[in-house]
Amino acid sequence: MEEQEPLSQHSQLQIKVARELRFFLNKIISKASFADPLLADTQNISFSHVDMSPDLKNALVNCSFLRTKNDDIDTKAIIKALNKAQGYFKKELSRNKNLRYIPRMKFAEDKIYDRNDKFETLMQKLHSKD
Numbered sequence: 001m002e003e004q005e006p007l008s009q010h011s012q013l014q015i016k017v018a019r020e021l022r023f024f025l026n027k028i029i030s031k032a033s034f035a036d037p038l039l040a041d042t043q044n045i046s047f048s049h050v051d052m053s054p055d056l057k058n059a060l061v062n063c064s065f066l067r068t069k070n071d072d073i074d075t076k077a078i079i080k081a082l083n084k085a086q087g088y089f090k091k092e093l094s095r096n097k098n099l100r101y102i103p104r105m106k107f108a109e110d111k112i113y114d115r116n117d118k119f120e121t122l123m124q125k126l127h128s129k130d
Helices: 012-031 075-084 086-093 112-129
Strands: 045-052 058-065 104-109
Touching (some): 012 045, 012 058, 058 075, 075 104
């Protein structure tokens, strides 16, 4: 996967459309009911960040999963199911009058929380050595 561009290199329109898209996707998934059993528990899925292409035709939608340490969530399977359900999301987004174009979306897991957990673990180890 390509490295994300710094936020300053995104146009104001890209940022605005990304925020709108993220807002409406979170709204859609909070009310949706899917036939796919992997997407049955949608209150544990959140869209944390959206990156728009410069032409606004493509969007990378980063997903985060609310879970406890004991949860055994197959995030790869859920991401695959979200990508399969893209048509549903596009149909629901088309009802929104704020978006002129509905971009092609690719869903991916947001790894920022995993990196934060690893960082916290390292910090705890350092502090326990003192």
